[in-house]
Amino acid sequence: MKQPLRTYTSDGRIFHIFASKDDLDDYAFELWMNAYNKSMRENGLFCAALSGGNTPAGFYRKIASNARSFQWDNVHLFLVDERFVPLDHENSNTRMIKENLVSTVSMEEKNFHFIPTDHDTSEAAALSYENHLKTFFALHGKQFPVFDMILLGIGGDGHTASLFPGTPSLSERSAFTAASISPVPPIDRITLTFPVINHSKKIVFIVTGENKSHAIEEIAKSEKPELPASNVLSTLGEVVFLLDESAGTLL
Numbered sequence: 001m002k003q004p005l006r007t008y009t010s011d012g013r014i015f016h017i018f019a020s021k022d023d024l025d026d027y028a029f030e031l032w033m034n035a036y037n038k039s040m041r042e043n044g045l046f047c048a049a050l051s052g053g054n055t056p057a058g059f060y061r062k063i064a065s066n067a068r069s070f071q072w073d074n075v076h077l078f079l080v081d082e083r084f085v086p087l088d089h090e091n092s093n094t095r096m097i098k099e100n101l102v103s104t105v106s107m108e109e110k111n112f113h114f115i116p117t118d119h120d121t122s123e124a125a126a127l128s129y130e131n132h133l134k135t136f137f138a139l140h141g142k143q144f145p146v147f148d149m150i151l152l153g154i155g156g157d158g159h160t161a162s163l164f165p166g167t168p169s170l171s172e173r174s175a176f177t178a179a180s181i182s183p184v185p186p187i188d189r190i191t192l193t194f195p196v197i198n199h200s201k202k203i204v205f206i207v208t209g210e211n212k213s214h215a216i217e218e219i220a221k222s223e224k225p226e227l228p229a230s231n232v233l234s235t236l237g238e239v240v241f242l243l244d245e246s247a248g249t250l251l
């Protein structure tokens with residue numbers, strides 16, 4: 001397992017800084033394997049939620065290149081968030097995850113739980129996804145879905161998933177999903193909410209690039225952090241940030 005150059009800890013969150021993106025992806029893959037093996041031992045099933053954007057593509061390709069390590073019939077992949085565009089649109093997270101992972105392994109369509117964007121509104125899409133999560137996880141009352149691992153990114157403004165600064169979705173504490181508005185196109189988004197994110201057994205951020213370094217510094221060091229990603233505080237375990245040297249330069 002590739003070790004980080006250095007590690008910074010703050011309020012139960014661990015920030016590992018790596019010499020290269022490849023070392024970072026190798027470490028992320030080990031975390032994925034450990035979470036998979038633990039969940040298969042305990043439940044015979046592995047449920048993970050994946051973010052879109054650009055950063056995680058290399059990690060997804062690393063999983064795909066080790067496809068033989070997984071019993072794909074028992075692996076269920078979910079979306080953390082989605083842009084409200086057709087699933088074959090160049091900005092679709094579903095498309096990105098399919099191209100880098102799902103389409104390259106022997107995974108049945110029924111095991112890939114994307115967010116449907118063929119509804120009239122992003123609100124309707126969010127509700128449809130919420131109902132799907134309730135059915136799949138057989139939830140009742142105030143129960144939340146529990147992912148074995150969730151993979152998150154961060155924007156330079158400190159957003160994570162599609163939970164952007166100053167938007168109502170930040171304060172959602174009971175619904176599993178929300179329609180949200182991005183400051184950059186595609187503006188209409190659907191996202192998991194903080195209570196769902198925070199109920200995940202293993203929360204892993206993959207963050208690279210100098211443009212994220214100030215957000216990382218504020219999340220790690222501020223006494224009263226206000227950035228959306230500072231609301232990711234695990235209820236079940238730890239939050240791990242995997243950073244390259246540029247993103248972690250201020251830690």
Ligand code: 6PG
Binds near residue numbers: 056152
């Ligand atoms: C999305 C992601 C989003 C992403 C950050 C970082 O839909 O874009 O879910 O939360 O993780 O915006 O994006 P990059 O990895 O492209 O920097």
